[in-house]
Amino acid sequence: ESRGFPNKNIGDAFLSVWKVKREVSEELLAVASLWSTVRSMRDIALCPEINACARRSDVQARLPGFTFSLGFGLHFGWAVECAIGSEHKID
Numbered sequence: 001e002s003r004g005f006p007n008k009n010i011g012d013a014f015l016s017v018w019k020v021k022r023e024v025s026e027e028l029l030a031v032a033s034l035w036s037t038v039r040s041m042r043d044i045a046l047c048p049e050i051n052a053c054a055r056r057s058d059v060q061a062r063l064p065g066f067t068f069s070l071g072f073g074l075h076f077g078w079a080v081e082c083a084i085g086s087e088h089k090i091d
Contacts, residue, residue: 002036003029007081017081030076037072044070 004018016036018029044050045068053059054067 002032004033004036017079026076033074037074041070041072044068 002018003024004016007015007017009015016033018033020026020029050068059066
């Protein structure tokens with residue numbers, strides 16, 4: 001739907017990729033990646049299961065006022081998609 005795909009998990013972060021292809025404009029990919037990010041933030045913020053976990057009394061007792069928060073970063077440009085200097089994918 002957004003023309004992107006998950007590439008890998010990096011600790012507590014996920015890398016999603018939108019590859020430029022001739023049949024899709026760069027502007028469309030930029031809008032699709034931004035919209036995907038906004039939708040992910042909205043869906044997580046409105047998720048009843050996630051919010052129920054944050055409101056648990058044991059969680060609130062240990063971390064008063066705790067809510068879930070996420071950070072997102074978007075980058076446009078060239079990227080190297082391999083392990084440089086290796087014949088094998090190591091991650």
